[in-house]
Amino acid sequence: xxxxxxxxxxxxxxxxxxxxxxxxxxxxxxxxxxxxxxxxxxxxxxxxxxxxxxxxxxxxxxxxxxxxxxxxxxxxxxxxxxxxxxxxxxxxxxxxxxxxxxxxxxxxxxxxxxxxxxxxxxxxxxxxxxxxxxxxxxxxxxxxxxxxxxxxxxxxxxxxxxxxxxxxxxxxxxxxxxxxxxxxxxxxxxxxxxxxxxxxxxxxxxxxxxxxxxxxxxxxxxxxxxxxxxxxxxxxxxxxxxxxxxxxxxxxxxxxxxxxxxxxxxxxxxxxxxxxxxxxxxxxxxxxxxxxxxxxxxxxxxxxxxxxxxxxxx
Amino acid sequence: xxxxxxxxxxxxxxxxxxxxxxxxxxxxxxxxxxxxxxxxxxxxxxxxxxxxxxxxxxxxxxxxxxxxxxxxxxxxxxxxxxxxxxxxxxxxxxxxxxxxxxxxxxxxxxxxxxxxxxxxxxxxxxxxxxxxxxxxxxxxxxxxxxxxxxxxxxxxxxxxxxxxxxxxxxxxxxxxxxxxxxxxxxxxxxxxxxxxxxxxxxxxxxxxxxxxxxxxxxxxxxxxxxxxxxxxxxxxxxxxxxxxxxxxxxxxxxxxxxxxxxxxxxxxxxxxxxxxxxxxxxxxxxxxxxxxxxxxxxxxxxxxxxxxxxxxxxxxxxxxxxxxxxxxxxxxxxxxxxxxxxxxxxxxxxxxxxxxxxxxxxxxxxxxxxxxxxxxxxxxxxxxxxxxxxxxxxxxxxxxxxxxxxxxxxxxxxxxxxxxxxxxxxxxxxxxxxxxxxxxxxxxxx
Numbered sequence: 002x003x004x005x006x007x008x009x010x011x012x013x014x015x016x017x018x019x020x021x022x023x024x025x026x027x028x029x030x031x032x033x034x035x036x037x038x039x040x041x042x043x044x045x046x047x048x049x050x051x052x053x054x055x056x057x058x059x060x061x062x063x064x065x066x067x068x069x070x071x072x073x074x075x076x077x078x079x080x081x082x083x084x085x086x087x088x089x090x091x092x093x094x095x096x097x098x099x100x101x102x103x104x105x106x107x108x109x110x111x112x113x114x115x116x117x118x119x120x121x122x123x124x125x126x127x128x129x130x131x132x133x134x135x136x137x138x139x140x141x142x143x144x145x146x147x148x149x150x151x152x153x154x155x156x157x158x159x160x161x162x163x164x165x166x167x168x169x170x171x172x173x174x175x176x177x178x179x180x181x182x183x184x185x186x187x188x189x190x191x192x193x194x195x196x197x198x199x200x201x202x203x204x205x206x207x208x209x210x211x212x213x214x215x216x217x218x219x220x221x222x223x224x225x226x227x228x229x230x231x232x233x234x235x236x237x238x239x240x241x242x243x244x245x246x247x248x249x250x251x252x253x254x255x256x257x258x259x260x261x262x263x264x265x266x267x268x269x270x271x272x273x274x275x276x277x278x279x280x281x282x283x284x285x286x287x288x289x290x291x292x293x294x295x296x297x298x299x300x301x302x303x304x305x306x307x308x309x310x311x312x313x314x315x
Numbered sequence: 316x317x318x319x320x321x322x323x324x325x326x327x328x329x330x331x332x333x334x335x336x337x338x339x340x341x342x343x344x345x346x347x348x349x350x351x352x353x354x355x356x357x358x359x360x361x362x363x364x365x366x367x368x369x370x371x372x373x374x375x376x377x378x379x380x381x382x383x384x385x386x387x388x389x390x391x392x393x394x395x396x397x398x399x400x401x402x403x404x405x406x407x408x409x410x411x412x413x414x415x416x417x418x419x420x421x422x423x424x425x426x427x428x429x430x431x432x433x434x435x436x437x438x439x440x441x442x443x444x445x446x447x448x449x450x451x452x453x454x455x456x457x458x459x460x461x462x463x464x465x466x467x468x469x470x471x472x473x474x475x476x477x478x479x480x481x482x483x484x485x486x487x488x489x490x491x492x493x494x495x496x497x498x499x500x501x502x503x504x505x506x507x508x509x510x511x512x513x514x515x516x517x518x519x520x521x522x523x524x525x526x527x528x529x530x531x532x533x534x535x536x537x538x539x540x541x542x543x544x545x546x547x548x549x550x551x552x553x554x555x556x557x558x559x560x561x562x563x564x565x566x567x568x569x570x571x572x573x574x575x576x577x578x579x580x581x582x583x584x585x586x587x588x589x590x591x592x593x594x595x596x597x598x599x600x601x602x603x604x605x606x607x608x609x610x611x612x613x614x615x616x617x618x619x620x621x622x623x624x625x626x627x628x629x630x631x632x633x634x635x636x637x638x639x640x641x642x643x644x645x646x647x648x649x650x651x652x653x654x655x656x657x658x659x660x661x662x663x664x665x666x667x668x669x670x671x672x673x674x675x676x677x678x679x680x681x682x683x684x685x686x687x688x689x690x691x692x693x694x695x696x697x698x699x700x701x702x703x704x705x706x707x708x709x710x711x712x713x714x715x716x717x718x719x720x721x722x723x724x725x726x727x728x729x730x731x732x733x734x735x736x737x738x739x740x741x742x743x744x745x746x747x748x749x750x751x752x753x754x755x756x757x758x759x760x761x
Contacts, residue, residue: 092725094725119729119738120738122729122732122738122739123741124725151733153738153739154736154737158739169504169505169507169511170503170507172507173506173507173514174510174532194503195502195503196504198501198502198503199503199505202498
């Protein structure tokens, strides 16, 4: 069963925050790469949340959604939010093998977001390679994978599995601790970034690959978004300057783990922010309820992106 | 009438731009490490590189550091003396009057120059050495490659006085890295690959206490181990050709795979095959080609069925000129007499292993039972044994296998792998697990 049959992606709190972080970063990048001239490529499912943001925030016109399931493709075609979204009924492997030859999409940079709901399996590696090999200069590549048990297996199997798939992209001195639950997101981020850098060199991209995104977050499962830019050679220094600035939002060290909060709780917490010091458990207890320290920390860092969901009757 | 001679002088550009193409970036760095190891060996009195020797390299270290901007290797292995620098160390190719240090790895006198030219354009070789009176002395050779190329003959490099490094040793710094080099030095995958190569190729020296660090992390040498049991004995034999001694060690590095499909090897560390070590440095690793006899002279070509085999050929020569080394130290001169004689010995060993894996297919449970008691022992501490002994299996009729092959949508294969709680399973593994699951559920026990 496809995940969009069970999950409305637009309603997941941490997914929504992660998405806003990515688009905040893309908006920063837009200043040096003019992303509005790019095409947005994604796995749109039937919700197209990323596509709406790509169009409204970045001004991207031409978009393409890959959907291999015939019924999914039919629903995607029905639900696509703009005339300029093309839905292609084909697996990502097939689309990414050929897209660079497309009259429209082959001539402009891509912002390609491969938002999988499964782990960094061999087909993910192969899709990354397809993008690195085929994407036009100044393409932004984002990959989201599941880094929980369902995505990378149980901790004792993870090292062998990931070394088998990604080879030397796995750190030579990585040990059992690096594959445990509390470190696996950072380890997979390092592996995927390393693989992207390596493939850009391997296939002779003149501008290489510049890592720009590491956003771990937790919804029903621990997830991770990793990515960066495949700049034209002449754009490398500009892109690096943008990403190395102190304001760059694309690198998040601690997993986003903001709890779903009621409107009343959200409003009360916001009344403490912005704060010079850390908001403490005692501060929150003073408001009349309790939260775990990591939840308070996560909310404090991301409250400006915290989504508010309301139910409306149509 | 006598004609003028045809000019045959080499050019600087040939050495800088052409010979650097024949070697990989990793192997260039290994050339620099070889120089440091050779210097440490001299400090230890140039011990023979034979299996009965265990020299103490623990006082010595080689630190390699690099980033996209800069490369640096620094050792405390004794340094280059000023006399050696002026007369030998910087010549392109070993001079006729220069003798190799006993049991060295370096042969041709080209490694350091080729390495630094491969890396970049601003080079500084800095040496501190102890003089006869015990005092430290230092010098440096700063090399600006474009300026050196533009300068007409001679080919000499200028030397200058320099501060002491603190202890005798050499430091080589290269900046203005070439684009491709800078890209690789910023590539974490390259770092991991180089670390693996250093751990393997200097495993003997690391086991003797030498420290090699890469970007601040000390590396652990890999262990060459072979399984042994009552009825499983690795072979260890030797031969001498002129002044060159060869030890041959081979056996079961691990139990062979139960599955002979090439896909079964995907994702498994590939460490099977023959290794060749010249004066203790690995030059050929996990080789499965004609270079080590596979597919030649009646030996079948490599097949995944033969996985599990490890063979080591340790060639030791007092004068490194007699080693069958190529200049890149990543291959051997197969026409050399010593290597030909060695291949004559290894052929039967390889065939013995192949025969065992053939028998094993037909008697798998018996073989697995026999192999179960085997435990790993260091390949370098084995006693002499003229033959490789493997379990004697009862001849049986070959098990009649059938191949089941079918295509399935990738998404469904992945979902089933997840259902088996092993999302990293290959499609083949999913197929086998599916069969076994169905068999368990549907086929009654006999």
